[in-house]
Amino acid sequence: MMQESARETISNSSMSQNGMSTLSSSQLEAGSRDGRSSAGDMSSEVSTVELLHLQQQQALQAARQLLLQQPGSGLKSPKSRDKQRPLQVPVSVAMMSPQVITPQQMQQILQQQVLSPQQLQALLQQQQAVMLQQVRTLALTLNPSHLHTCPYEEQQQQQQQLAAQQLVFQQQLLQMQQLQQQQHLLNMQRQGLLSLPGPAPGQAALPGQTLPQPAGLSPAELQQLWKDVTGGGGHAMEDNGIKHSNSGSGTGGGGASPPISHHSIANGQSPALNHRRERERERERDSLHEECGGTHPLYGHGVCKWPGCENICEDFGQFLKHLNSEHALDDRSTAQCRVQMQVVQQLEIQLSKERERLQAMMAHLHMRPSEPKSSPKPLNLVSSVTMSKNLPSASPPNLPQTPTTPTAPITPMAAMPQVPSILGGANVPSMGAMRRRHSDKYSMPLSSEIAPNYEFYKNADVRPPFTYATLIRQAIMDSADMQLTLNEIYSWFTRTFAYFRRNAATWKNAVRHNLSLHKCFVRVENVKGAVWTVDEMEYQKRRSQKITGSPSLVKNLPSSLGYGSALNASLQAALAETSLPLLGTPGLMNSGSTGPMGGSCHGLLGGDPSILTGLSPPGMLGGSPHGLLGGSPPTMMHSAHDGFNGSLDHLDTNGHSSPGYSPPVHMPIYVKEEPLNMDEDDCPMSLVTTANHSPELDDDRELEEGNLSEDLE
DNA sequence: GTACTCGTAAACACAC
């Protein structure tokens, strides 16, 4: 019963350390008796420090009374205590504060466990506070001005007192640290957390065991602590990880790692709370280890980064708990996730636009017409710098370093349409499906790709990122009369690509193989022998089938943007905004305003055609954006015609008009059966290309696509 | 795992 009341008293006094409670007259009297308050003679008012000190005294008095009432506590009555004190405490200290519990008393308190952990904690804090205050008071009395006015003997005496007090302070500090450790262990024992024998790693020894050397505080540290205290720093104790001075918060865990596990001190909280705090701190320590290995993207700076949450989580474990509890899989989280997805999409669009702008700027700066032979070179800055067109073995591995968009993962093969043959060539023999995919499926226009990089392909031993079929078709379309003999095709290959100047047997065989294999290549008996032409219809059918085979055009769209072209990304963004995937391109192209440079920058146009190939369905691509290209820049027109009927011969590789342009010649004389499953009946055309149009309907198709493009404007 | 595309190699036939 009385123990209860005593606990209450201590608890209240502990809580009142912040000076919130009022002081009774007796307390004030007690405060004025201790002599320490004489330092307040300088001021008639009771300072905050004095009030605090009085509160501590009150708490200590209550504790002592409680101890006295405990049978066998060993503590004497106030009278006997007063008699004992001079024997236990140096005289110089005795004048400071009779309320300071001696180490022996503390030990008794601890051993007999007459106080609850909270009470012990409060007691320790108060002891610390009292001692700190005493030190400060002493320091005040020894300030330089005071010393200056005192006689030498007084100074000597005061210095001795100071030294003695320092020694006592250090001793008491050590004692308190030991007590704190013991109390912590007691708490753990009571809570069943600590199993005997042997302390847990990093923890102090058991009460009965020999404590480690003064709680790990070396004399130097103690000296530093003393300096800090005498320096008057309010947070002096914190520097050593001890925050129990006056704040009362005592949460511990300062910057410097404390020599003792004082952080486990409960600060007058319930054992359960202490336990929880202990576990949290352990988790915190664990989280520190976790943070070394990796961090959660939704957690940072102690705050949950879930959109709209910003819940404060002390440690990673708490965050995980919070994440699992507050952001579990439910409708709300799902909705928030969707919102976040939209946010990301918008940001990606914005990023694409900015990247596109950067690309255009780079293209503009590196594709100057004044550069005689560099104009066809890649627009890519890196490639422009690293690649030497005069080196047949120009190594392309440096090329695919163009920035990529999150939504359009760049492919190592055709990272950029402007960048010729990023891979391949002798240096990269494993040029395979990737190049094929992109070159054909995405209908990358060969001419448009070659045109700006003509010199590059001509001189660099780099394999162009196109299929044989595409190259053959391009060769034929490049000819004046849209037909070539096999030997002329060979010549075109070797003339256009340095890569095909070697391994002739291999690639020539491949050329023949493709000519025979693909139905789109038609062999025509001519006066000068057999020539090869292109059945554009078949060609486009074949391409369109590849595209239509995909799950959705929308899905293909981002993939087609995988070239890494900023323009493509821009168009993707534009299409996303207009919700007109694929169909948006022609209009955008026509508008001439969607390009980063308004569609009028010639240097940029070297890569621009990829927009058509990247976004347009094959049918459109190959088929014919004829009508779309009125007023389009040469290269763009080039690519468009390339897609339409291969009538690229009216344009040279630099995109200039050629008078020898002739309309597409369709001579389906010996139409072979394509080995592929590309029968006309099961060949759904793309959105733009009509499914069953004939070559004679090309004009209609052009009109149709032209209308489409207009609609998209 | 399957189907498809593409490149490559090879075999074969035919014409010059």
Add this chain to the structure above:
DNA sequence: GGTGTGTTTACGAGTA
């Protein structure tokens, strides 16, 4: 017979 041309088959790699 050698060469070029054309056709076909087979296989591996990569992708959807």
